[in-house]
Amino acid sequence: MGAIDEVLAANDAFYAAHEARDIDAMRVVWERTDRVVCVHPGWPILRGWPAVEESWRRIFSGVGRNQFILTNQSIEVGSNLAWVTLEENLVDRGETHAVAATNVFGFAAERWRLVAHHGSSVLAVLG
Amino acid sequence: MGAIDEVLAANDAFYAAHEARDIDAMRVVWERTDRVVCVHPGWPILRGWPAVEESWRRIFSGVGRNQFILTNQSIEVGSNLAWVTLEENLVDRGETHAVAATNVFGFAAERWRLVAHHGSSVLAVLG
Numbered sequence: 001m002g003a004i005d006e007v008l009a010a011n012d013a014f015y016a017a018h019e020a021r022d023i024d025a026m027r028v029v030w031e032r033t034d035r036v037v038c039v040h041p042g043w044p045i046l047r048g049w050p051a052v053e054e055s056w057r058r059i060f061s062g063v064g065r066n067q068f069i070l071t072n073q074s075i076e077v078g079s080n081l082a083w084v085t086l087e088e089n090l091v092d093r094g095e096t097h098a099v100a101a102t103n104v105f106g107f108a109a110e111r112w113r114l115v116a117h118h119g120s121s122v123l124a125v126l127g
Numbered sequence: 128m129g130a131i132d133e134v135l136a137a138n139d140a141f142y143a144a145h146e147a148r149d150i151d152a153m154r155v156v157w158e159r160t161d162r163v164v165c166v167h168p169g170w171p172i173l174r175g176w177p178a179v180e181e182s183w184r185r186i187f188s189g190v191g192r193n194q195f196i197l198t199n200q201s202i203e204v205g206s207n208l209a210w211v212t213l214e215e216n217l218v219d220r221g222e223t224h225a226v227a228a229t230n231v232f233g234f235a236a237e238r239w240r241l242v243a244h245h246g247s248s249v250l251a252v253l254g
Contacts, residue, residue, distance in 0.1 A: 035201070035203050037201070037212045037229070039212075039227045039229065039247060041247065042247070042248065042249065042250035043227070043249065043250075044214070044225070044227060044249045045199060045212055045213075045214060045227045047201065047212075072172060074162070074164070074174065076162050076208075076233075076242070078205055078206065078207045078208035078233070079205065079206045079207055079208075080205045080206055080208075081203075081205035081206075081207075081208035081209070081210070082208070083208070083210075083231050083242075083243060085164045085166075085172055085174075085243065085245075086172075087171070087172060098171070100166045100170070100171060100172045100245070102164070102166065102229050102231070102243060102245040104210050104229070104231065106203075106205070115203070115210075116210060116212065116229060118212075118227070118229040118245045118247065119247070120166060120168065120169070120245065120246070120247030120248075121169065121247075122169065122170065122171045123169035123170075
């Protein structure tokens, strides 16, 4: 499997963990170091795996389900970093809500792991 | 100058161009290729330099001034990609508005240039 496919698989695993609300799967997806960063829509920057893990535990303990339709995805792979941008179309209680996301992956110990996730709600389509 | 300082200088140049509303300076900061991506707060994903440039022209032609106080900055540099996260505290008409930002830089032709910018409004401080 080439690097692009490996990063895409890691990105898919991130959304699978999110949909399943599976904190153990999320632990495998993330690098779990001090350098990891997560920005949920509307949230301030969270730094370091302990803060990021706590945020996912909080999100997974909330009400509702999360089901994503991923669209408009692009990927760029460097030698030890890669970044993916896409739109997360969240389907929740019959409504669809679009979130623009940037995901950065780092290659270490023979694996691509998520080092930064930034999501932001898309509020309007430009005229 | 080491890679970290070079990326920080490129990041500072991005905000200087933004504050100055200087599209020519913005052209120098960005990679100006098809792979560049920009997500302004609340906006959908813009892909490719022409769309990104048009968005900056639109923003620079709007009312108001943009003055930033940059805080909570961190940087990670790989061999040909780097990413910076920080909070842009926009001071506009006496009010401060926080935007969480992720900036990805790519190294090509002996220079670090911006390849992705993602900004999102911070709506609430977590309790």
